[in-house]
Amino acid sequence: MNIYLNPERGQWASLCRRAEQDNSLIAERVEAIVERVKEQGDDALLALAAEIDGVQLSALEVSDEEFMLAEQQVSAEVKAAIEVASGNIEAFHRAQLPREVRVQTQAGVECLQRPVPIRRVGLYIPGGTAPLFSTVLMLALPARLAGCEQVVLCTPTNKQGQVAAEVLYAARRCGVTSVYKVGGAQAIAAMAYGTATVPKVDKIFGPGNRYVTLAKQLVAGRNTSIDMPAGPSEVMVLADESADVRFVAADMLSQAEHGSDSQAIVVCSSRAIAEAVEAEVERQRGLLARAEYVAESLAHSRAIVFDREEDMIAFAEEYAAEHLIVSMKDAWGVVDRITTAGSVFVGNYSPESAGDYASGTNHTLPTSGWAHSCSGVNIDSFMRKMTIQHLTPKGIEALAPTIVAMAEAEGLEAHAAAVRVRIEKS
Amino acid sequence: MNIYLNPERGQWASLCRRAEQDNSLIAERVEAIVERVKEQGDDALLALAAEIDGVQLSALEVSDEEFMLAEQQVSAEVKAAIEVASGNIEAFHRAQLPREVRVQTQAGVECLQRPVPIRRVGLYIPGGTAPLFSTVLMLALPARLAGCEQVVLCTPTNKQGQVAAEVLYAARRCGVTSVYKVGGAQAIAAMAYGTATVPKVDKIFGPGNRYVTLAKQLVAGRNTSIDMPAGPSEVMVLADESADVRFVAADMLSQAEHGSDSQAIVVCSSRAIAEAVEAEVERQRGLLARAEYVAESLAHSRAIVFDREEDMIAFAEEYAAEHLIVSMKDAWGVVDRITTAGSVFVGNYSPESAGDYASGTNHTLPTSGWAHSCSGVNIDSFMRKMTIQHLTPKGIEALAPTIVAMAEAEGLEAHAAAVRVRIEKS
Numbered sequence: 001m002n003i004y005l006n007p008e009r010g011q012w013a014s015l016c017r018r019a020e021q022d023n024s025l026i027a028e029r030v031e032a033i034v035e036r037v038k039e040q041g042d043d044a045l046l047a048l049a050a051e052i053d054g055v056q057l058s059a060l061e062v063s064d065e066e067f068m069l070a071e072q073q074v075s076a077e078v079k080a081a082i083e084v085a086s087g088n089i090e091a092f093h094r095a096q097l098p099r100e101v102r103v104q105t106q107a108g109v110e111c112l113q114r115p116v117p118i119r120r121v122g123l124y125i126p127g128g129t130a131p132l133f134s135t136v137l138m139l140a141l142p143a144r145l146a147g148c149e150q151v152v153l154c155t156p157t158n159k160q161g162q163v164a165a166e167v168l169y170a171a172r173r174c175g176v177t178s179v180y181k182v183g184g185a186q187a188i189a190a191m192a193y194g195t196a197t198v199p200k201v202d203k204i205f206g207p208g209n210r211y212v213t214l215a216k217q218l219v220a221g222r223n224t225s226i227d228m229p230a231g232p233s234e235v236m237v238l239a240d241e242s243a244d245v246r247f248v249a250a251d252m253l254s255q256a257e258h259g260s261d262s263q264a265i266v267v268c269s270s271r272a273i274a275e276a277v278e279a280e281v282e283r284q285r286g287l288l289a290r291a292e293y294v295a296e297s298l299a300h301s302r303a304i305v306f307d308r309e310e311d312m313i314a315f316a317e318e319y320a321a322e323h324l325i326v327s328m329k330d331a332w333g334v335v336d337r338i339t340t341a342g343s344v345f346v347g348n349y350s351p352e353s354a355g356d357y358a359s360g361t362n363h364t365l366p367t368s369g370w371a372h373s374c375s376g377v378n379i380d381s382f383m384r385k386m387t388i389q390h391l392t393p394k395g396i397e398a399l400a401p402t403i404v405a406m407a408e409a410e411g412l413e414a415h416a417a418a419v420r421v422r423i424e425k426s
Numbered sequence: 427m428n429i430y431l432n433p434e435r436g437q438w439a440s441l442c443r444r445a446e447q448d449n450s451l452i453a454e455r456v457e458a459i460v461e462r463v464k465e466q467g468d469d470a471l472l473a474l475a476a477e478i479d480g481v482q483l484s485a486l487e488v489s490d491e492e493f494m495l496a497e498q499q500v501s502a503e504v505k506a507a508i509e510v511a512s513g514n515i516e517a518f519h520r521a522q523l524p525r526e527v528r529v530q531t532q533a534g535v536e537c538l539q540r541p542v543p544i545r546r547v548g549l550y551i552p553g554g555t556a557p558l559f560s561t562v563l564m565l566a567l568p569a570r571l572a573g574c575e576q577v578v579l580c581t582p583t584n585k586q587g588q589v590a591a592e593v594l595y596a597a598r599r600c601g602v603t604s605v606y607k608v609g610g611a612q613a614i615a616a617m618a619y620g621t622a623t624v625p626k627v628d629k630i631f632g633p634g635n636r637y638v639t640l641a642k643q644l645v646a647g648r649n650t651s652i653d654m655p656a657g658p659s660e661v662m663v664l665a666d667e668s669a670d671v672r673f674v675a676a677d678m679l680s681q682a683e684h685g686s687d688s689q690a691i692v693v694c695s696s697r698a699i700a701e702a703v704e705a706e707v708e709r710q711r712g713l714l715a716r717a718e719y720v721a722e723s724l725a726h727s728r729a730i731v732f733d734r735e736e737d738m739i740a741f742a743e744e745y746a747a748e749h750l751i752v753s754m755k756d757a758w759g760v761v762d763r764i765t766t767a768g769s770v771f772v773g774n775y776s777p778e779s780a781g782d783y784a785s786g787t788n789h790t791l792p793t794s795g796w797a798h799s800c801s802g803v804n805i806d807s808f809m810r811k812m813t814i815q816h817l818t819p820k821g822i823e824a825l826a827p828t829i830v831a832m833a834e835a836e837g838l839e840a841h842a843a844a845v846r847v848r849i850e851k852s
Contacts, residue, residue, distance in 0.1 A: 081831035088531035095529045096539055103521045105514035105786035113522055116765040118799055130837035166835055202799040221643050221655070225799035229647070250844040257840040288840055335814060339542040346816040349848055353841040354817055357832045358825050360531035361813040373544050373628040373651035375811040385801040387787040388761060390772040391780055399784050405507035406783045409592055411556035414683040414714055415779040418676040422775055 001281065003274045003303045006311070015304060016319045018231060018368045019261050023214050030185045030214045037189035042196050048186045049157075057161050060197045062168060062179040070168035082170060085358040086137055092360030093142045096379040108395020112388040117147035120199065121382060122191035123176070124206035127156035127183055131164030132207070138362050138377065139205045140174035146382035151176050152199060154191060156183020184208075185215035192219035203227070205364070205377065227377055231368035232261035235352055236321035236341075238312055238334065239277065240269040243327035244348050249280035251325055251352055252301060253294060260296030265319065266303045267312050269328075274303035313337050320371040323352045342366045342376045396422050427707065429700045429729045432737070441730060442745045444657060444794045445687050449640050456640045460615040467621035474612045475583075483587050486623045488594060488605040496594035508596060511784040512563055518786030519568045522805040534821020538814040543573035546625065547808060548617035549602070550632035553582035553609055557590030558633070564788050564803065565631045566600035572808035577602050578625060580617060582609020610634075611641035618645035629653070631790070631803065653803055657794035658687035661778055662747035662767075664738055664760065665703065666695040669753035670774050675706030677751055677778055678727060679720060686722030691745065693730045693738050695754075700729035739763050746797035749778045768792045768802045822848050 036044045049055045101113040123139045125132055143151045153176045157163050171179050180198050182190050194200030203225040216226045235255040237248050252264035268274040285294055306312045317340045324341035328334050331347045342365030343355050355361045364377035400419050407415035433441055462470045475481045527539040549565045551558055569577045579602045583589055597605050606624050608616055620626030629651040642652045661681040663674050678690035694700040711720055732738045743766045750767035754760050757773045768791030769781050781787045790803035826845050833841035
């Protein structure tokens with residue numbers, strides 16, 4: 001772990017830089033997969049499962065029997081945990097439900113902003129070594145609260161054509177309409193264009209590898225919205241002398257285990273703290289199994305030391321972390337000066353793991369500096385806001401001179417005429 | 427205008443189809459412009475103004491003298507109109523300002539959702555035959571209400587290197603920080619990467635031609651958010667026997683004058699209404715000057731007749747119009763069954779022009795069916811929602827079994843360890 005002491009402003013941009021992903025080599029491949037699914041539908045999905053994943057699927061949709069089997073396989077402990085986490089996630093997201101806005105902007109002119117659910121949403125859950133069923137909770141629960149009619153889920157299977165029991169259990173618990181055994185770029189294509197089995201959706205959510213991310217970007221430019229741009233996970237910890245360095249080190253390691261491209265950065269108020277964190281990281285990493293990921297990830301982790309608190313905060317604002325842990329004496333005071341992060345964890349007893357699973361906040365968050373312009377997934381992500389206006393004859397009469405003057409100045413005479421024809425009449 | 431009587435469901439998709447834009451031919455050109463601006467900054471902007479627009483610019487930034495001159499040039503009538511429109515737009519958007527959400531999800535676990543303004547936003551205003559100063563109001567006023575620190579605007583000049591007076595006047599009136607004489611894809615690149623003169627922004631808003639749209643899509647996949655995918659403007663009118671066909675025809679023509687690729691569709695409860703609308707369109711179009719645009723646009727306008735009201739509504743839902751005018755007897759009753767449109771205009775006296783300029787609603791709206799998943803520009807478009815959580819020692823203790831069970835089931839042991847280390851301590 002490199003330690004940087006009071007780096008100059010000019011150095012900040014490079015210290016905030018994330019690993020760049022070069023997707024140009026896989027772009028053609030992803031484009032070809034998407035086109036194949038668009039044209040050949042289910043046939044392409046079954047063929048790609050065999051070609052890419054080496055799986056012979058007898059059916060794309062998960063059956064009732066499979067759901068029932070999953071229910072039996074999931075431990076009582078995990079079921080209980082899902083109940084607690086779901087309760088917290090639902091409570092926090094329910095409180096975010098937007099209200100209808102109704103304003104009479106002037107006599108006879110009424111404007112409304114009406115929140116409406118997106119009708120059809122698609123969730124993608126990666127397969128791989130660990131079944132990320134927590135992401136099912138984070139996406140399906142708000143979708144249901146928002147009122148989405150159809151919530152479908154695509155996920156790859158293991159070599160035996162099975163979906164992880166926890167994913168199926170969580171999907172049913174959270175009101176997912178149906179689950180399909182489709183992974184990778186082909187899953188994104190299936191949900192964007194629809195096949196005989198997989199329905200076309202309006203918006204696609206969820207994490208994935210580079211193929212999935214690139215396919216999401218591709219369809220976002222065509223016909224289907226996506227949740228947000230995706231990149232490797234990251235955490236920043238702000239630590240002063242009130243921080244417990246054992247906790248800071250544990251948080252950095254929990255980020256590092258996500259993958260070799262994860263980034264963990266600690267911003268300290270003194271060199272002594274930075275060194276203590278480093279020593280603790282070394283000590284604790286020996287206790288972990290995912291050692292190779294952790295080692296690669298820690299290779300690009302950093303400690304930055306600033307003498308002045310305002311520099312610590314300004315640096316955090318520039319970095320725009322996906323997860324920002326504030327372990328400082330005046331933690332709430334510091335948080336009130338922070339505007340740019342996906343999710344913030346206040347004080348010594350709020351680890352990132354809490355938000356990853358169960359505090360109630362969403363763990364689908366903007367990475368790679370996208371927190372400068374994007375929110376994490378929240379109830380709005382599953383809704384649209386439609387505007388509505390109603391003018392009375394008197395309302396349009398009063399507003400007519402304004403509309404006509406502006407339309408004529410913009411050279412749009414038919415816009416003016418559409419008002420005049422109503423005034424003459426009324 | 428083609429008239430379709432009770433088309434079968436299977437035909438709806440083709441009747442809802444928009445003109446496809448093939449941008450593959452200009453993609454390389456746009457990519458080259460973006461790269462050139464990214465590498466050469468201001469030099470590229472000045473050179474491209476000369477090469478593409480044939481303009482020799484002495485400075486990229488609009489000067490105070492130019493703003494003062496603009497103030498003198500804009501008529502009192504237009505100034506008064508801008509005041510009225512601004513008042514309504516501000517009133518409606520101010521009412522949308524989100525509140526902070528704060529929930530104790532369980533004892534010792536507090537979650538917040540905090541709305542924060544996007545710090546730096548960039549607005550693009552097209553040049554061309556008519557100065558679209560109304561779009562300045564629609565973008566800059568909500569940006570200011572949201573609290574954005576920096577609001578910059580790029581717009582191309584005329585051959586003499588001048589920006590339309592109305593655009594400059596509106597920009598200053600609405601709190602735009604600075605205006606730059608840059609148009610096309612190069613403006614988008616300048617705001618996405620920053621140059622010595624034009625600052626880098628976090629999110630780019632505003633309409634434009636295909637070069638602008640493609641450049642926005644390009645940077646959206648890299649480092650800068652954009653307002654929404656863009657396409658040609660469109661209107662759908664739902665008309666029953668209570669509709670005044672003169673108004674319906676005027677609304678369709680006001681859409682048609684936007685450009686040859688605009689689309690106007692009327693959905694009628696009887697063939698007689700469709701024919702009456704057609705006759706009125708023919709009569710009124712003779713009175714308009716922009717005849718060529720209107721003729722081309724009308725060539726792909728359509729009248730669809732449905733005997734049943736539920737089919738009229740279902741068809742409107744599938745089309746997902748940017749602008750939807752409901753001229754029906756039970757207009758509010760119908761609107762309450764509509765969920766998919768950018769902006770809705772209720773009854774005979776609510777023309778699209780009202781929303782385009784002055785009712786208070788925003789006129790930057792989802793086209794080409796994007797209303798299925800996107801909102802028009804609103805106060806949220808200029809904000810992010812950051813989440814914050816705080817756990818007390820007792821809070822993390824109570825939540826620990828849940829987090830540990832889920833982390834272990836996902837195979838993430840360091841996530842579990844970050845909780846355990848805090849429990850042992852407390």
